[in-house]
Amino acid sequence: MLRPTLADVARAAGVSTATASRVLNGFPRVSPQRRKQVESAMLALGYARQRAARATTSRQTGSIALVVCEEVPRLFTDPYFPRIAAGVGRELTAVGLQLVLLTVPATDDYQEPVLRYLDGGHVDGALVVGMHGRRPLDVGWLGIPVVFGGRPVQAGRSDRLSYVDADNQGGARLATQRLLDGGRQTVATIAGPQDMTAGVDRLLGYRQAVARAGRYDDGLVVFGDFGQASGDYATSRLLSRRPDVDGIFAASDMMAVGALRALRRAGRKVPEDVAVVGFDDLPISSWTDPPLTTVRQPVEEMGARMTGELLALIDGSPARRCTVLDTQLVPRKSA
Template identity: 80%
Template sequence: MSVAESPELRPTLADVARAAGVSTATASRVLNGFARVRPKTREQVESAMSALGYARQRAARAATGPTGSVALVVCEEVPRLFGDPYFARVAAGAGKALNEVGLQLVLITVPATENYQTPVVRYLDGGHVDGALVIGMHGRRPLDLGWLGIPVVFGGRPVCGRFSYVDVDNRGGARRATQRFLDAGRRTVATIAGPQDMTAGVDRLLGYRQAVAGAGHGDRGLVVFGDFGQASGEHATARLLDRRPNVDAIFAASDMMAVGALRALRRAGRRVPGDVAVIGFDDLPIGRRTEPPLTTVRQPIEEMGARMTAELLAMLGGSDGPRRAVLDTELVTRISG
């Protein structure tokens, strides 16, 4: 379900904070009963809540009890959401875990528009869900969720902020993949890095750089960038072949980009793995059907969705402080690399 702007323009905590002349974090502390707030500040916030009707909304939510719903917020456009199996697998893991405790999953997509935050944040703050799971967050324009009165867990370490999250060992997985090339005697090892406004993209590039630096290699011309999608991997590989025609190994920071790389290499007449070895990251089902089958770094995607849900349920149960977990990755060897 894609969220449209609610016809009821209910005040958010950000509105309360502006009216009270304080930060949203301070307003949130007042709302949640934290003791370390000056009496005068507390009075300002409570007056603003009363004037805007925010306190009455919270009271109504408390009176009606839990909603029985949890939002899965996907920060990607709808075509990408349904074109990349990663998101469906996270949703499957989260949905199964919620179903086991009698809760339902509400899917929310976040389009890349100028006012994209308004309808989503109003929905999350409007008493419709008990908590939120967030995946695909980009750092350039992150959702401002730190002040919401519901618990939030991110899939992947957020670029900034002290939030609860479940991540995977992106750096270690990328380092192992790159090291496999080096151990096999590959001399010109490139990477198709992911978006650098996402920690997964940053960490996988860092893991690659650590491996090549440790082997005494390091050529900036061997780093090209994509958006984790197949088309970007294909285009990046074409640029790479123009720039470094002697490349003999490519670590792609996602399986979908690796699939694009295989297409570009085939079009250029390069044999895989004879001329150029390729390793991806994810272990999506498509990697077993490529020609040749794709060597990849397996990340436990369904398990991530389930673990995110477990952490959210713990927070709903009263657990304090940010909850964080990092899951292991595993190199899965097939023919391509």
Template identity: 60%
Template sequence: MTTVPTSGARPTLLDVARTAGVSPATASRVLNGFHQVRPETRRQVENAMAELGYARRRSTRGTEPDRTGSIAFIVCEGGARVFSDPFFARVLWGASRELAPVGMQLVLLMVHSPQDYQSAAARYLRHGNVDGALLVSMHGRYPIDLDGVSVPVMFCGCPIGSNADDLCYVDADNRGGAERAVRYLVESGRRVIATIAGPGDMAVGVDRLAGYRAALLDAGRFDSRLIVHGDFGQSSGDHAVRLLLNRRPDVDAIFCASDLMAAGALRALRRHGRRVPEDVAVVGFDDSPIARQTEPQLTTVRQPIEEMGSLMVRELLALIQAPAPHRRRAVLDTQLVIRESA
């Protein structure tokens, strides 16, 4: 079935790939003259280009724009967090497997503090070092100043701030996933349901907390004293449980905004003599490898992390080939995975 761009928009590489029934990576290989493409596949892509009236972007001089063959993967976190949290490795894996077939490389840039994020990332992008950028783990209401940045940028997650409507992103349904998890705890008979929320300056933290709040407001059980914030790491989950038990010793369920915080929570509950799930049910978020290594194994919300990385690259490659007049966005579904902890 032919996919026609809506609203008279200029067709993109992604449109060509969809019409030809191939991946954007394959369409890009055809477009860039790679020989490792089957003849019938090449014909499919060329026919789709002709059908859609697709034309490669040209510079003002009428030649192809200079390309570096590189994509930046910019993370606003220190090295300790990046290399200890499996989320980043999984996004990187998803992104790199899309870039490898088109012969492009991924350049990792870590910015160690939110205060440096805007200036360092924007300065790097303005210097023409890469053809585009993936921005991950943004903090603050204005994650980056894109004035003067001529390359396309794709965000991992919907950014916070008034300029979010002008940005392109791939996200997971964080609010819906959190709400589903907390409703499950309510329906399981849990009465005092706390949360270890993520950072309040990150959209993912805000959205998962919003889902928790919505579920408990519907059940008539919301209590702001049952909210403790962490930083998505294990130690913050451990510390948060100590605070929660001091406030409400009768807590019988904890929704954690990440699996790492849930692992820390399990460790703290065991130290305080609380059985999981008999005394306290625990639910995480991510379905990272640690969810199957904890004791007991963790009930969690699965988000398609590798798929997010892959889709970010596919959308970014489409923007590199042909800038779209509309913003490209996608929100992927999440799924509650029931295991032993709740």
């Protein structure tokens, strides 16, 4: 007989899996009525966590899940995710393990089937990338090891979760300093989503650099979603309200590509009128006109390191494992 999962408990209690997880983990923000419903369902089903038994048993299924928390179209249009998957796949192939790809749009309805699958004994561990804070994937209760790509966004719980990240703050400071050192007087940023730690950290790095130079101006901050269209739109808005802008740090290469398009449409030459620096060092950054100065984050290495950390956890390492990889400026002709 299959043991009941937390998803079964949630279904019996008439609540979401996330709510059942919060009850199980002792989180305070659950109403007494729902807490009672969950506890009653756990008792009726005979639910037991069994975290230790599964976590200490090495490689039962021979499969690892890569969980991508993004809409499916974004998975195939944003080069970040294939590069992460390439690093993951390389490491798994070397040890003879299979990769299972799971996609999770940022809604509760779509999270529950994935969480049920992860808790169902199908995989030995999970790698999670693309985390948003609006509806974070609640994996803390699962009986398998989990490693995040990027510092996780769960408030108050990132000190208990394993992750591999890039130095987003430091890279953003390098990018902004490049513009300042080039003599740019009015340096703006197209910041990334503020419900993702990469977006938050890159904005913070920009703010640190311009504040140190005595040039901080909140009116020079616009926001995008890391995608090309948002970079185009944000740059057009920026130019309409601040035509004196002569430097732009875009928090992703795809937003920088959109910025170049908007600047060209507005008759601004790059870098003569406006210098542009991106972040990621995607292949497209070498093909833009002019080639894009950017910050390289080692995406494939992040995927490989995430996999190595996860395998160590699966094989019995008891410690939380956190790694931050260096970033570096790649100078080209846009700044």
